[in-house]
Amino acid sequence: MRRTATTPTADETSVARPVPGGRFRSWTSTFPRRLTLAAVVLVAVFVIAGEHQQSIAITVMIYAMCAMALTVLMGWAGQPSIMSAGLLIAGGYCAALLGTWAELPFLLVLVLVLVAGFVFGLLAALPARRLGGIYLLLSTLAIFYLITNVGNYVQTVEKAYAGFTLPYASIFGFDLDSPSRWFPVCAVVLFCVYEYFRYLRSTRIGRAWILLKEHPDAARVAGIRVQAYIGTAFATTTAFHFVAGALLANFIGSASYDSVTLLDSVNFIVMIVLGTIGSLPGAIIGAVIISAVPPLINTFFGSGNASGFVSDNLLAIELIVFALIGIVVLLDGPRRLVAALRRRRRAERTAVRRKAAPAEPGADPALLAVRDVSVTYAAGERAVLDVSMELAAGSATAVIGRNGAGKSSLLFAIVGFPPGSGGRITSGSVVWTPPSSSAPTDLTSLSITERCARGVVFVPAEGKVFDELSVEEHLREALAPGQGRPGSATSMAEILDIFPALAGRLRSSAGHLSGGERQQLALAAAIARSAELVVIDEASLGLSPVVISSLAPVLRRVSTEFARGLVIAEQDPRLAIAAADNVVLMDSGRVLHESAADAQLMHRIENVYLGRLAAEPTPPVSQH
Ligand SMILES: Nc1ncnc2c1ncn2[C@@H]1O[C@H](COP(=O)(O)OP(=O)(O)OP(=O)(O)O)[C@@H](O)[C@H]1O
Known part of the structure; x- marks a missing residue:
């Protein structure tokens, strides 16, 4: 871009004074x-x-x-x-x-x-x-x-x-x-x-x-x-x-x-640890707590109120209390407590809602029912807003949308947020009713590991395989008893039948596989874990068009032949339409459209990708 008198350089905007x-x-x-x-x-x-x-x-x-x-x-x-x-x-x-x-x-x-x-x-x-x-x-x-x-x-x-x-x-x-x-x-x-x-x-x-x-x-x-x-x-x-x-x-x-003394130096570090390291108000609160603990211990256990061991070892007790507080904070105790309380409140609210609206008798419950889910991240970003979608057993849904639309966040709402992501479901429910169990479960209160154990398996966009392990080790590990959902078994032969490309690479390290082979290995491992729902983030990430086109039939087989539910978040609308039965189109955290995946949808999707959605008439698809 040509620079005008009023256009600062990138350097000026970032280097100069505070960002207006x-x-x-x-x-x-x-x-x-x-x-x-x-x-x-x-x-x-x-x-x-x-x-x-x-x-x-x-x-x-x-x-x-x-x-x-x-x-x-x-x-x-x-x-x-x-x-x-x-x-x-x-x-x-x-x-x-x-x-x-x-x-x-x-x-x-x-x-x-x-x-x-x-x-x-x-x-x-x-x-x-x-x-x-x-x-x-x-x-x-x-x-x-x-x-x-x-x-x-x-x-x-x-x-x-x-x-x-x-x-x-x-x-x-x-x-x-x-x-x-x-x-x-x-x-x-x-x-x-x-x-x-x-x-x-x-x-x-x-x-x-x-x-x-x-x-x-x-x-x-x-x-x-x-x-x-x-x-x-x-x-x-x-x-x-x-x-x-x-x-x-x-x-x-x-x-x-x-x-x-040096002990005070250590105490200053404890103060900032208490304040979650990096927060100014946290440092002040840490200083108040650390300075208040000794007088409190003194008041309750000091020489006037206790005798013997406690009053003789006040300093040691202080240090132990500081250490325990530090460990609790480092283990993220306060945040976990708040999250647990929130989860409990949400579970209570969901239970009340369910009581108020009993399921229709004889209705076949969806494998997965996402109801009015909103997702917020720690820094306050609202990534998903009141999204609902359903998935029947043996069907596939593709969630598509441009960068930042909220696709991955919706997937995390289904599979659980990775530790450290700071994401959480603020409202709504994710009801999981696998064929292996008639009782529906609200997944929102479960961790990513607990959901995996119930048959909801996630294939992330990156870091989906372990470079040091061979293909065979991956599959054997996933097929091992105790992995995934108990009580169901898939054999190595079945897996290699779906993914023949892996059969010739069993001894290869995952780190030596091509992008497409890594994707297939990750999918194979998910199926080997007896997944009843496979959730894939960016199935086509980094893959060539040829590989992408070969991936679609594999994904189809996963959902149709093996009757697994499949949810994929995709940037490539062609893969989404080729692999899925339904397409959910997201933008700014909301579902814009949801419809069956067919070729007519392609035109509409391309308009959205090109940012022309607002100018288009509303298509004849169900709206949220
Ligand atoms: N860990 C996070 N912390 C804070 N905000 C986040 C985090 N992850 C995502 N977001 C925000 O949530 C919004 C939706 O992001 P999300 O990753 O779900 O979108 P996406 O559709 O998957 O995008 P992409 O295709 O680029 O991966 C974005 O505005 C993003 O900034």
């Missing part, structure tokens, strides 16, 4: 809401809390700043670090140096500490030029020990064994001499730090950090200066650690090498 209309707009538009929420929460805590609780809240706020900074470094930029406590100590020393010896005003001290932290962060990032992963983590551990040992040495030389004392801080004559005065200051700083990080996330820097973490090689290929951005991540987050350290030292009145 993207995260930046979302940042500004939701700012008043966040400000109100923060003000309400903080004012409520301030009013309700006594002086002691205010002191705890101040420590929590300072720790929350560190947790957020660590979230940015580890969760966004993917750089491991265990030096947070050391950085807090270093920030405290800087504040002592500037406030006590140089006698600078408190606000100026904070600004200079921020700058010092930035510079220190650039130096701390040097090991990251060569190291990554566990080695980088160890280098940050070395930095922690460096800071504490130098601090210990200097305190010993200066005979400041209890640390360097700081005077009361003061802002424009307003002395910060009590928790009730520190509270609003820390609250404002916490809010500003939170907003700054949120803002950064909407800029190119934030996007580059995420790229670095997710695909460092792709980031390099995209021209991102990886080392520079890693340096920026360390520098920015270290700067805020320093500020937090300066606030902490001023609040407690001294800066010492043992005011925070």
